[in-house]
Amino acid sequence: MSDRMIVSTNINGEPVEVLASERDSLLEVLRDRVGLTGTKEGCNNGNCGACSVILDGRLVNSCLVMAAEVDGSDVETIEGMADGENLHPLQQIFLEEAALQCGICTPGFLISAKALLEENSSPTEHEIRYWLAGNLCRCTGYDKIIRAVQKAAETMNA
Amino acid sequence: MVTTDKKYKVIGSRPIRHDGVDKVTGRAQYGADIQLQGLLHGKVLRSPVSHARVKSIDTSKAKALPGVKAVVVNADFPASPDRLDEDSAKLKWLMDNILASDKVLYVGHAVAAVAATDAHIAEDALALIDVVYEELPPVLDVQDAMLDSAPLLHEDLHTSDIGGAKSDKASNVASHIQFTKGEIAVGFEEADVVIEREFETTMVHQGYIEPQNGTAFWNQDGELTIWTSTQGLFAVRDSTAEILRVPVSQVKVRPMEIGGGFGGKIPIYLEPVAALLSKLSGQPVKMTMDRAAVFQATGPTSGTYMRIKMGAKKDGTITAAEAYLAYEAGAYPGAAVGAGAMTVFSPYDIEHAQIDGYDVCVNKPKTAAYRAPGAPASEFAAESVVNELAELLEIDPLELRLKNAAVEGTQRADGAKFGVIGNVETMKAAQDSPHWNSELEGPNRGRGVAQGFWFNIGFESSAYAQVNADGTVSLVLGSADIGGTRASLAMQLAETLGITAEDVKPHIVDTDSVGYTMVTGGSRTTFAGGWAAYEAAQDIRRQLVERAAQMWEVDADNVEYGDDGVITGPKDDEGNDRSIDFKSMAGKLQGTGGMVVGRADTNKTSSGPAFATHIVDVEVDPETGKVEVLRYTAVQDVGTAIHPAYVEGQMQGGAAQGVGMALNEEYFYDEKGQLRNASLLDYRMPTTLDLPMIETELVEVENPGHPYGVRGVGEVPIIPPAPALREAIYQATGLRMPKLPMSPRAILEKKLEEGS
Amino acid sequence: MQSVKYARANTVDEAVSLLSDNGSAYVLAGGTDIIVAARERTRQVDLFVDVKHIPEVMAISFDADAGLTIGAATPCYQLYNNDDIKQHYQCLVDSAVLIGGTAIQGRASLGGNLCNAGPAADSIPSLIVLEGVATVAGPNGRREVAAEDFCTGPGTSILTQGEFVVSLHFPAPKPNSGARFLRFIPRNEMDIAVVNAAASLQLDGDTVTQARIAIGAVAPTPLFVTAAGEALEGKPLSDETIAAAAAAARDAATPIDDMRGSIVQRKHLSGVLTERVIRGAANRARGVEA
Numbered sequence A: 001m002s003d004r005m006i007v008s009t010n011i012n013g014e015p016v017e018v019l020a021s022e023r024d025s026l027l028e029v030l031r032d033r034v035g036l037t038g039t040k041e042g043c044n045n046g047n048c049g050a051c052s053v054i055l056d057g058r059l060v061n062s063c064l065v066m067a068a069e070v071d072g073s074d075v076e077t078i079e080g081m082a083d084g085e086n087l088h089p090l091q092q093i094f095l096e097e098a099a100l101q102c103g104i105c106t107p108g109f110l111i112s113a114k115a116l117l118e119e120n121s122s123p124t125e126h127e128i129r130y131w132l133a134g135n136l137c138r139c140t141g142y143d144k145i146i147r148a149v150q151k152a153a154e155t156m157n158a
Numbered sequence B: 001m002v003t004t005d006k007k008y009k010v011i012g013s014r015p016i017r018h019d020g021v022d023k024v025t026g027r028a029q030y031g032a033d034i035q036l037q038g039l040l041h042g043k044v045l046r047s048p049v050s051h052a053r054v055k056s057i058d059t060s061k062a063k064a065l066p067g068v069k070a071v072v073v074n075a076d077f078p079a080s081p082d083r084l085d086e087d088s089a090k091l092k093w094l095m096d097n098i099l100a101s102d103k104v105l106y107v108g109h110a111v112a113a114v115a116a117t118d119a120h121i122a123e124d125a126l127a128l129i130d131v132v133y134e135e136l137p138p139v140l141d142v143q144d145a146m147l148d149s150a151p152l153l154h155e156d157l158h159t160s161d162i163g164g165a166k167s168d169k170a171s172n173v174a175s176h177i178q179f180t181k182g183e184i185a186v187g188f189e190e191a192d193v194v195i196e197r198e199f200e201t202t203m204v205h206q207g208y209i210e211p212q213n214g215t216a217f218w219n220q221d222g223e224l225t226i227w228t229s230t231q232g233l234f235a236v237r238d239s240t241a242e243i244l245r246v247p248v249s250q251v252k253v254r255p256m257e258i259g260g261g262f263g264g265k266i267p268i269y270l271e272p273v274a275a276l277l278s279k280l281s282g283q284p285v286k287m288t289m290d291r292a293a294v295f296q297a298t299g300p301t302s303g304t305y306m307r308i309k310m311g312a313k314k315d316g317t318i319t320a321a322e323a324y325l326a327y328e329a330g331a332y333p334g335a336a337v338g339a340g341a342m343t344v345f346s347p348y349d350i351e352h353a354q355i356d357g358y359d360v361c362v363n364k365p366k367t368a369a370y371r372a373p374g375a376p377a378s379e380f381a382a383e384s385v386v387n388e389l390a391e392l393l394e395i396d397p398l399e400l401r402l403k404n405a406a407v408e409g410t411q412r413a414d415g416a417k418f419g420v421i422g423n424v425e426t427m428k429a430a431q432d433s434p435h436w437n438s439e440l441e442g443p444n445r446g447r448g449v450a451q452g453f454w455f456n457i458g459f460e461s462s463a464y465a466q467v468n469a470d471g472t473v474s475l476v477l478g479s480a481d482i483g484g485t486r487a488s489l490a491m492q493l494a495e496t497l498g499i500t501a502e503d504v505k506p507h508i509v510d511t512d513s514v515g516y517t518m519v520t521g522g523s524r525t526t527f528a529g530g531w532a533a534y535e536a537a538q539d540i541r542r543q544l545v546e547r548a549a550q551m552w553e554v555d556a557d558n559v560e561y562g563d564d565g566v567i568t569g570p571k572d573d574e575g576n577d578r579s580i581d582f583k584s585m586a587g588k589l590q591g592t593g594g595m596v597v598g599r600a601d602t603n604k605t606s607s608g609p610a611f612a613t614h615i616v617d618v619e620v621d622p623e624t625g626k627v628e629v630l631r632y633t634a635v636q637d638v639g640t641a642i643h644p645a646y647v648e649g650q651m652q653g654g655a656a657q658g659v660g661m662a663l664n665e666e667y668f669y670d671e672k673g674q675l676r677n678a679s680l681l682d683y684r685m686p687t688t689l690d691l692p693m694i695e696t697e698l699v700e701v702e703n704p705g706h707p708y709g710v711r712g713v714g715e716v717p718i719i720p721p722a723p724a725l726r727e728a729i730y731q732a733t734g735l736r737m738p739k740l741p742m743s744p745r746a747i748l749e750k751k752l753e754e755g756s
Numbered sequence C: 001m002q003s004v005k006y007a008r009a010n011t012v013d014e015a016v017s018l019l020s021d022n023g024s025a026y027v028l029a030g031g032t033d034i035i036v037a038a039r040e041r042t043r044q045v046d047l048f049v050d051v052k053h054i055p056e057v058m059a060i061s062f063d064a065d066a067g068l069t070i071g072a073a074t075p076c077y078q079l080y081n082n083d084d085i086k087q088h089y090q091c092l093v094d095s096a097v098l099i100g101g102t103a104i105q106g107r108a109s110l111g112g113n114l115c116n117a118g119p120a121a122d123s124i125p126s127l128i129v130l131e132g133v134a135t136v137a138g139p140n141g142r143r144e145v146a147a148e149d150f151c152t153g154p155g156t157s158i159l160t161q162g163e164f165v166v167s168l169h170f171p172a173p174k175p176n177s178g179a180r181f182l183r184f185i186p187r188n189e190m191d192i193a194v195v196n197a198a199a200s201l202q203l204d205g206d207t208v209t210q211a212r213i214a215i216g217a218v219a220p221t222p223l224f225v226t227a228a229g230e231a232l233e234g235k236p237l238s239d240e241t242i243a244a245a246a247a248a249a250r251d252a253a254t255p256i257d258d259m260r261g262s263i264v265q266r267k268h269l270s271g272v273l274t275e276r277v278i279r280g281a282a283n284r285a286r287g288v289e290a
Helices: A026-033 A089-096 A106-119 A125-134 A143-157 B020-025 B060-064 B086-098 B119-126 B184-190 B233-244 B271-281 B291-297 B337-343 B375-393 B397-403 B423-432 B485-497 B525-552 B582-588 B644-663 B721-733 B744-754 C012-021 C034-040 C076-080 C083-088 C090-096 C110-116 C124-129 C226-232 C239-252 C263-285
Strands: A004-011 A014-021 A052-055 A058-061 A074-076 B040-046 B052-058 B068-072 B110-116 B130-135 B158-160 B166-170 B173-181 B193-201 B213-218 B224-228 B251-255 B285-288 B304-312 B318-330 B352-361 B445-454 B459-467 B473-477 B504-508 B566-569 B578-581 B597-604 B610-620 B627-637 B694-699 C005-008 C025-028 C047-050 C060-063 C067-071 C133-138 C141-146 C151-153 C164-170 C177-184 C195-204 C207-216
Touching (some): A014 A026, A026 A052, A089 B020, A106 A125, A125 A143, B040 B119, B040 B291, B086 B271, B110 B271, B173 B337, B193 B375, B213 B271, B271 B285, B337 B352, B337 B375, B375 B397, B375 B644, B375 B721, B397 B423, B445 B721, B473 B485, B473 B525, B485 B504, B485 B525, B525 B582, B610 B644, B610 B721, B644 B694, B644 B721, B721 B744, C012 C025, C012 C047, C012 C133, C012 C164, C025 C034, C067 C083, C067 C110, C076 C083, C083 C090, C090 C110, C090 C124, C090 C177, C090 C195, C124 C195, C195 C263, C207 C226, C226 C239
Parallel strands (some): A004 A074, B224 B251, B627 B694, C005 C047
Antiparallel strands (some): A052 A074, B040 B110, B173 B352, B213 B224, B445 B610, B566 B578, B610 B627, C060 C067, C067 C164, C133 C141, C195 C207
């Protein structure tokens, strides 16, 4: 157990102390040590965005962050996106617009889109596509995802 | 645009899917999310060489590493009986692919597996396993593999030729099939023009974002439970039971949510290994593949070499069509060349045709189904030649297709006759589309169109549906949901019972809890699963009619179940109408004889073939060869769109995969058989920036073989993109690309070569 | 992930001593390259030294006379959100918005991109044409290394054991100057460059008073093509001089055939991209959109 260490962070607003391995990535800690499996592994090298989380207010790939690095940091995952019983508008609109099929990429897209709209509340189609280029989807061809983000932006600005 | 004029209450609407909230909140449990007490982590050691005899495997150091609980190799599988028949050959191949025995046949071929308390330790243990390989020369190209001088992958594989003959010599060619219609020589005689072309496509991958996974717990009482993301729970159960030599009743497969399949999650890779590791360690074992292993060692689709020759009269009548299709099977036989041969010319009524197909082993992973398996390659080739014929004859490409279009009654080269189909309808809808009727202006731009055909299958599905006291219905299904089918099946049940989709609660259950259901694939689920849901609902209707009759003390023949969900009976003694709605009836069931369950086990072979027409506009940068997709329209005959948003989604998703396959996706093997681009960085699937919005037009030509007219919709949309893009690129650049992908490199090099 | 330890440095000296005393120790800045290398075992990594808690390594400072200093581990997103950099060092923004995707840019840094020393690195041509200089700290104190002298081969640099890049410095913007970086990839994002290029020009009327051109992914290291600059300097900018510069770039390129590109393609694109970045830089020098 010599590679174990304690990592203290805030996850979705709650203080969490994890016994992690020095070899763990943030993704592995979330899924295997804390039990928050909403964030997914698709490639483990930063090329698919399925592991997207918000770290200290910034969109990152959690497979490219070591657990040790987040000691003292704030992490937001998909599990924290809804507000109690109320879905975030992005979540609700993704459902209404059928912007998911198998759903494996959906947590990553929602977190990325949330980060986008917090930075730019009225993105153009090109800006949406550019921001989300690091999130791969193989089922939808992206059309309904982009439309859902556009609609969410309108709803949130209303 | 949906053209059906039938009035449905639920079908055709867009309810929020039943599993939706779980999927947008991260609560949905996919295979890799499973958490169990005492879970161990399993990892696989894979061959670094592409072709070799395995001389020895020493696992002793790995077993000794603290934290390692079990190590397995192929020899740990129960021995298969000494039979020489075809079934046992297939079983040996299946087991060898899961863990190599005497030979490794591709880089990434699984050789051993470890279970440990921690995934990091399991990975460390792999490095401690010593394997001695005697390397052999690999063969990596389908044409090379067909030569007499080619290195052989299987010394006991003989070619099954037409008519059942087997070749004397061993070969990499597992089989040769042929379809003929009319007399090809006569057909070419009648032609005024003949075009003959060669094409090549490379191996490409389904590209699902979720890697394969499998978790197993082999309990001390002999019960084996498997949790996995699969397209076919029963296939996993049956294969695993066969490999491990245990009765099927001892194996229970619990379906987890699945993160994409497209055919690639029908074969099994990890489940029997996890089971063995669990048996030896006494604990549950979870295994997930890493992305490199997904590319190297699951089931991509065949690379191909093809020749197409077509002859036509000046008036556009296609008189003859000939195809030579050589498909890479990968390490073991089973390329989808049969389906490629059955689809290649099928959008057309051609009097004389001959199609030869070859299933050829090469030192690459064993191919698996990928969305309309076999057809994207063969139809790319044929549709490309049809477009060239149109140009040569100076006939509009859609007019040429309409002139030769297959219709109801047309016989295909493989002998099957079409029933009611929407081939002409999609071509006409494409002609009427805003896209086709718009001007494409600007330099370096071009437009292309192409047709696609896929047959779609039927086969077994089961369902049972329990009426709950509150008027909801629990619908129990054996079909893995990879694209929203649980919603469409719930909707078909709801439509039949006259209730709302929200009042149906679909559950996908384990293999002990529902009857045999064939895999989710082949575009069959909404069709065949829909039949099962429909028949289960009919069963409920019958039972509710009997119960109402019993309640009212009248003859059941005088009681009717209305499509609006209201049961009506004969007037009572006071002359009042007797009626009761579904919800109220549900509330009375417990007190009148117990709950009602509807059952269905169906097996439908009559499928609903699907046709699609896609139109694409591109701009090609003349200095770099890079293709920009400017505009895309997908027109498709969808039978009846149960849930239009998810039908559109299938069309858009299939088109996107077709675009990827056409423009940038390819497997790069070096001369040693190393896959150089086994990552999502260099295996280039389309991103959000690589596609425009994808316009969809839904044409509804109902399938008479289904109560609601359903046809399969999922597969055909992957077929037209490549040939449509080839034509668009030609229009933009004057270059006729002979190979896929039509990458910037390929286009630029061809341009520099041709000096244009 | 291989067996690896983690340590946080709070000062430059601490970082130097951690890097000196711990076998194969690597700086952990954004981690977007080194974590992958450690996981895939393409580098042996015994210790990650996290430098992101050293203020100097994460700071941005601009002065109209002194120029721009960027902490080596500053994430890309901070560069393209910085008004001074957007206004005066657009070429750095060109690079920063292209490295990986948005999430990668949330962590990846110019210093990391430089030290990873990939031949196709998306920042290095920009660093070169903007006359970037790396401040390196090590057991023997600090030294400065020009961007064009930094890389020695694919994945290797002039850094010795215990050394790391603290910051990057760029001279103050010159009047009537502009620079542009472009990359060619098969898709529209997320790819490693098949070829990339950067140019910076200073104009006096139509005459080019200074030109620096760099190309990447066509040699074992990014190349500073002095011959291309010489083809432009001292003359009015014209289609002929631009074509000559492009030809010089093509000649300097020694690309290989690999899964990302072919020799023929890369040679051709060296010329095409060089022309395009020169024209873009000239437009910026004239105060026009690139």
